[in-house]
Amino acid sequence: MTRVIGFIGLGNMGEPMVMNLLKAGFQVKVYNRTPEKTKAVVEAGAEQVNRPADAAAPGGIVITMVANDQAVEELVLGPNGFGEVLGQGGIHLSMSTIAPATSRKLAAYHQEHGSQYVASPVFGRPEAAAAQKLNILSSGSSVAKERVKSIQEALGQRVFDVGEEPESANVIKLGGNFMIMAAMEAMAEAFNLAEKNGIDRQLAAEIYASTLFNCTVYQGYGQMIANKQFEPAGFQLALGLKDCNLVLEEANSTQTPMPLAGLLHNRLLASVAKNRGNQDWAALARIALEEAGLE
Amino acid sequence: MTRVIGFIGLGNMGEPMVMNLLKAGFQVKVYNRTPEKTKAVVEAGAEQVNRPADAAAPGGIVITMVANDQAVEELVLGPNGFGEVLGQGGIHLSMSTIAPATSRKLAAYHQEHGSQYVASPVFGRPEAAAAQKLNILSSGSSVAKERVKSIQEALGQRVFDVGEEPESANVIKLGGNFMIMAAMEAMAEAFNLAEKNGIDRQLAAEIYASTLFNCTVYQGYGQMIANKQFEPAGFQLALGLKDCNLVLEEANSTQTPMPLAGLLHNRLLASVAKNRGNQDWAALARIALEEAGLE
Amino acid sequence: MTRVIGFIGLGNMGEPMVMNLLKAGFQVKVYNRTPEKTKAVVEAGAEQVNRPADAAAPGGIVITMVANDQAVEELVLGPNGFGEVLGQGGIHLSMSTIAPATSRKLAAYHQEHGSQYVASPVFGRPEAAAAQKLNILSSGSSVAKERVKSIQEALGQRVFDVGEEPESANVIKLGGNFMIMAAMEAMAEAFNLAEKNGIDRQLAAEIYASTLFNCTVYQGYGQMIANKQFEPAGFQLALGLKDCNLVLEEANSTQTPMPLAGLLHNRLLASVAKNRGNQDWAALARIALEEAGLE
Amino acid sequence: MTRVIGFIGLGNMGEPMVMNLLKAGFQVKVYNRTPEKTKAVVEAGAEQVNRPADAAAPGGIVITMVANDQAVEELVLGPNGFGEVLGQGGIHLSMSTIAPATSRKLAAYHQEHGSQYVASPVFGRPEAAAAQKLNILSSGSSVAKERVKSIQEALGQRVFDVGEEPESANVIKLGGNFMIMAAMEAMAEAFNLAEKNGIDRQLAAEIYASTLFNCTVYQGYGQMIANKQFEPAGFQLALGLKDCNLVLEEANSTQTPMPLAGLLHNRLLASVAKNRGNQDWAALARIALEEAGLE
Numbered sequence A, B, C, D: 001m002t003r004v005i006g007f008i009g010l011g012n013m014g015e016p017m018v019m020n021l022l023k024a025g026f027q028v029k030v031y032n033r034t035p036e037k038t039k040a041v042v043e044a045g046a047e048q049v050n051r052p053a054d055a056a057a058p059g060g061i062v063i064t065m066v067a068n069d070q071a072v073e074e075l076v077l078g079p080n081g082f083g084e085v086l087g088q089g090g091i092h093l094s095m096s097t098i099a100p101a102t103s104r105k106l107a108a109y110h111q112e113h114g115s116q117y118v119a120s121p122v123f124g125r126p127e128a129a130a131a132q133k134l135n136i137l138s139s140g141s142s143v144a145k146e147r148v149k150s151i152q153e154a155l156g157q158r159v160f161d162v163g164e165e166p167e168s169a170n171v172i173k174l175g176g177n178f179m180i181m182a183a184m185e186a187m188a189e190a191f192n193l194a195e196k197n198g199i200d201r202q203l204a205a206e207i208y209a210s211t212l213f214n215c216t217v218y219q220g221y222g223q224m225i226a227n228k229q230f231e232p233a234g235f236q237l238a239l240g241l242k243d244c245n246l247v248l249e250e251a252n253s254t255q256t257p258m259p260l261a262g263l264l265h266n267r268l269l270a271s272v273a274k275n276r277g278n279q280d281w282a283a284l285a286r287i288a289l290e291e292a293g294l295e
Helices: A014-023 A035-043 A069-077 A100-112 A126-130 A142-155 A168-196 A201-210 A216-227 A237-253 A259-273 A281-291 B014-023 B035-043 B069-077 B100-112 B126-130 B142-155 B168-196 B201-210 B216-227 B237-253 B259-273 B281-291 C014-023 C035-043 C069-077 C100-112 C126-130 C142-155 C168-196 C201-210 C216-227 C237-253 C259-273 C281-291 D014-023 D035-043 D069-077 D100-112 D126-130 D142-155 D168-196 D201-210 D216-227 D237-253 D259-273 D281-291
Strands: A004-008 A027-031 A061-064 A091-094 A116-119 A134-139 A156-163 B004-008 B027-031 B061-064 B091-094 B116-119 B134-139 B156-163 C004-008 C027-031 C061-064 C091-094 C116-119 C134-139 C156-163 D004-008 D027-031 D061-064 D091-094 D116-119 D134-139 D156-163
Touching (some): A014 A126, A014 A142, A061 A142, A069 A100, A100 A116, A100 A168, A116 A142, A134 A168, A134 B201, A156 A168, A168 B259, A201 B168, A216 A281, A237 A259, A237 A281, A237 B168, A259 B259, A259 C281, A281 C281, B091 B100, B091 B142, B116 B142, B134 B142, B142 B156, B201 B216, B216 B281, B237 B259, B237 C237, B259 C237, C014 C027, C014 C035, C061 C069, C116 C168, C134 C142, C156 C168, C156 D201, C168 C237, C168 C281, C168 D168, C168 D237, C216 C281, C237 C259, C259 C281, D004 D014, D014 D027, D014 D126, D027 D035, D061 D069, D061 D142, D091 D142, D116 D142, D134 D142, D142 D156, D156 D168, D168 D237, D168 D259, D201 D216, D259 D281
Parallel strands (some): A091 A116, B061 B091, B134 B156, C091 C116, D004 D027, D004 D061, D091 D116
Antiparallel strands (some): B116 B134, D116 D134
8 A cells, every 4th residue: 555645835734634644654745835734744744845746656646735726737647747747547636626627627637647647625724724624625546546545544533535526525525615604795784784673793693503403514614704804714705706707617517507606706796896805715705794784 | 470371373383382381380361263273282281262352461471473464464453352451561462473563563552551461473384383392582661571571581592682672573583584485596506506516405404404504494494495305385485475575664664674575475476376385485496496497 | 729738857857848848839838846846847837736636637738757556556546646636538647658557557447447548668868858859659548649649740750650559569568668678688699609700790780780770769778788887877787677576477378488588587696696786787798708717 | 982882791781781881872893702692792893893802902902891800801911912912092981890919909000011001990789870870989080080981971970980999899799799698698697586486588678778778788688588598699609709708808908807708708607518609699698597597
């Protein structure tokens, strides 16, 4: 069994994930564009390499956990990319939130080169990553998914097999982000209705989050929306808009009308036009607040 | 302490509620328009009366749990209504889902007659009522709320004090129903996107309901929407439309723009125009299914 | 042929309409709540009366052109109302923009009293009224419509027979106002897209209004929206919201989903929440401007 | 003055346009992918060429009037393209409805090669083209616009100068198509409201089109929507969806929230999902019809 793996991307998510891999007994070769960020994991036993290509070994496994589609593509296909190194039997375990189309493209590339691609985005914030509580989606060929399973299990609480198509896990991830945004807009409107009727927003938020909607999305974002407090950003609104655009592109190409996604897009785009791209994506609630004259 | 109370409305919710009141040691005088429906509770010890007025005693407490605003109004104000019986110190504990405006009107009536009004709609289905697991909202004067608290505690797992205004509990209840409908539309669109991408709807539903959205609204309605199975109706779509209209009226009168509520209204109204008023309100998802060509 | 008619409501529309009736040779008895407003028409030959009832004669015709539904109802049904005076053969020619439901109610009242009701709202502003250029809708019994036709022809350029149902003319009038608001929102979004692309809004407005949309709605409101100039109000936004609510109520009661009307309602309600009820209804465009960061 | 011009694209629009150029005394070299379609114009005096490149002369003018962005790009940049032939002083007069981004790209290409690009989409159908009644938009450098003006005047009734930016005319054209679709949705909902109230749709359409909205968009499409008759297609719905996507992309990239465009996109996408892409774009009204239970 492969115990040496490459890991690229030492951001808020990547660092605790590498820590868990080390704890589980894996040897991890890490690469990050800004090398300083590897410090903590190197002290914990990871080996730093200087080029993406060096994170890979022929027939080995490389995990990517980076900011966006372009970054993933460059790590694989660009100069010093690891794509050509992997070769026969190699696996690219792609854990960033990216477009289904990007997964299709990368999967095709790997197939041409004898390697395999597993899309594996996650649900969970950095705290969940540190606590090994991520929920991990996984799509790709059965053989490849089987080989990476012990790795995924070292990173999260549960692994969901979303099928053979390379992009399926990305579709589910995007759908989840869409549903979070829908929940935020619903709370925004419901809390506004409460406030306009003289009811404390916090009280409304607490009631909903401890009865009908006692799950973390409503509990966490409910607090932000009730308090009208959208900084610091856990997940930037500009990234939420990017994901919403990906949802709508996928909806368009598969002929799936999604009017609620359209409404959310409008909220997010207006927010960016008002220079709120750096606030938490829950700040989409500010448009409803403004429309109600509550800001 | 008052141990004799009146209870009007022996439907799916009312019957198990009366059972719990009897179990808690209350004496209960029950009235139902269709007298046969009182059979089970009378066997369990309740006393049947023949007119709404007879469910009340001067200075006593009467609970209403009936279908709609008009029914509640008639029970209080109509011929043989209990409104004039209650008198000084009497309390009307109004547990149906009704319009805030109706609560304001009834509260004013009671105030004129020396009695008091507590709005107290609940979150929970008949099973929850039977298991004493209802979540109970409560708004009205502090004195009145204090006096009915032991009754509410006999009926549910938790009581939420929503303030002094008579209609506040109704506003929170309507907001909750709005949020449920928003969650259903979000699931409908997300599951359609999954299906259009070749992903099993059931799998999508299971993933969301066991990760981001592990709460009963998503788990229960997620199953119906994934299975495209909207009968038998737990809560009829026509009633969902009624509640959505109440939300929009309240939004209109308090100048609270709620575009998501508008979108949901459109889904529900189209459903009724297509003769689906008797299906479960989750059937609002069928409009998205049809738009996507998935029915 | 009846040459004596009553006319109630001497506002911006009523005054020029009475002038045209006098010019056409009718004798006109005028009533206005604020008596001073009758001055000009009295100088031109109208006879002022002191109570609504005095504007009517048994078997005669009374025109109402007042602010809202409540005012019309009071003129007919209230103390000193003209409803009971008209009697057999009398006609109420109701030219205000009111709810279909109000027309149904008044028509039923008249039927009970032997008189008849013709709903006859108009398209056109005060300038059009003065120039005898109104477009006049007409619904009610054929006999009654025939009898008021010469009056309508004295007031406008064309009369449209909308059928026998008393409220049909009101439905068409509301639909027209809805379509105007839809055109305004469309222009708002299109002009914003132009401005964001560095194109002069005025130029955009001029091109559309002289090619695809060379009709007065686009020409007049296009100027206001291009100039972002919404005062003074020709027709107040608060009245636009009232009409939009009537549209949505009618849509709801007839099970006609109108998502575009819902979108417009949201714009108007937000405008009122921002204290713009006194601006021209074209100010609904300001919400799109704000969302785009263009104000 | 240049009297020899190239014209590429002999579809429903191109043919009558070439006829008018010939009538105005221009010599026209025509190219069409399917050569048979040039027959009528060749008989009328045009010269047929066999490659796009042969339609151009150094320093000359070439008009493109083809189906989509890709076709225009290939004509300029592809094998046998005319891009390299034009050279110093040459002008590409681009009259198709294409994306602003495509115009920017082609303008940049021409600038590199010493030639110039004028975006010049038109408002008008084949009948208008034949009658020399097109309304013609024009954006690009002043010098180039001046040189093509006599050509444009031979093709239409009026030329609108939209500025120096190469894509401005395309933005205005897309905005116009968006406004047409908005008018169609508004009519669909208003006519449904009329029908649901027992009013003849045709009558409603006639009233609006002869009063408030007496312009061709409402007159022509109003007939189709009133009659529920969407074939044969004057302009295919699938092309309307393409344009709506271009509008939303431009809105997205310029941060211009356009919720009405979003609503229309939803209608069009649902229509395509229901296999109506080949019907007239007015068939977007069928979604509202179905939602109202009127089909």
